[in-house]
Amino acid sequence: MSAYFAGIDIGSTAVKVVVIDADRQIVGAKTAATGALVFKNAQTAFLNLLGEIGLERKHVSYLTTTGYGRKLFLDADETISEITANAVGAREVGKPFGTIRTIINIGGQDSKGISLDEKGNVTNFAMNDRCAAGTGRFLDMAARNLEIEVSDLGPFHFAAKGIPAAVNATCAVFAESEIIGLLGNGHEREEIVKGIHFSIAKRTIRLVKKVGIEELIYFDGGPALNKGLVAALEDELGRRLVIPAIPQVTTAYGAALIGLESHVYEQRERELAVPVVAEPDAVTHACAGCSCG
Ligand code: ADP
Secondary structure, three states, rough: OEEEEEEEOHHHEEEEEEEEEEEOOOOEEEEEOOOOOOHHHHHHHHHHHHOOOOHHHHHEEEEEEOOOOOOHHHOOOOEEEEHHHHHHHHHHHHHOOOOOOEEEEEEOOOEEEEEEEEOEEEEEEEEOOOOOOOOOHHHHHHHHHOOOOHHHHHHHHOOOOOOOOOOOOOOHHHHHHHHHHHHHOOOOOOHHHHHHHHHHHHHHHHHHHHHOOOEEEEEEEEHHHOOHHHHHHHHHHHOOOOOOOOOOHEEEHHHHHHHHHHHHHHHHHHHHHOOOOOOOOOOOOOOOOOOOO
């Protein structure tokens, strides 16, 4: 059986697991809720994915974890920061489009701007993890208040006929009352959704501008599944974004790739290691005068 490598991204909201083969190809990916029992839920998601793709734990040669809960997964061979894992994943997935120079990542409870040099190395990043506005949590709250699924936000955006509602609140708590107020004033849910997307897009761009916005721009994280938010970001930026086919798992994929490289490196080190020469028999030294016997 060939070697496999796993990356587990334990995010604040979702656990993402990716298994790749030695050719860097994804053989399976899974998303599950992080919940309160972080390690247990991550472990279950990992083992469930292995079962779905017909593998067992022993077939995984190297396991790398990333994300805010990465250190809780004690079975890992390596833990890596989500900035590095995101950059490595985006660089690989973005290859068919060119060299990715800017990453916009929106997660469950944070948003980030990451800039990369021509070789794909991280040169700078900016993060908002203090405020729920502009994160997946904000979108989840909005969907709940509008009584729709978070996966319906995209279709609602494109179904809006009127002007997007102005959602000005910069705080998720005030935005919640603002949304309720807009509904009370007779705004359609579609217009409110579109307004929320533009509000998040403006806020995200302000953050990413801190690291500089260069072509090509890659957008990932769970909210990148929302095509309405993608459209709002592209509209505000006046540029197209590179959106991966499975945007929520780029970081887990990057972690798996780093694991593959670490495994290859360790194997090479073992092969190159100088064979240990057997120690000569111990020579009993004649004592020069102390009383050690
Ligand atoms: P984290 O890594 O911080 O846990 P993720 O990148 O997994 O965050 O993103 C989680 C967020 O993704 C959720 O809060 C939700 O808003 C959004 N999301 C998840 N699935 C979908 C979907 N099908 N459509 C739109 N948004 C989604």
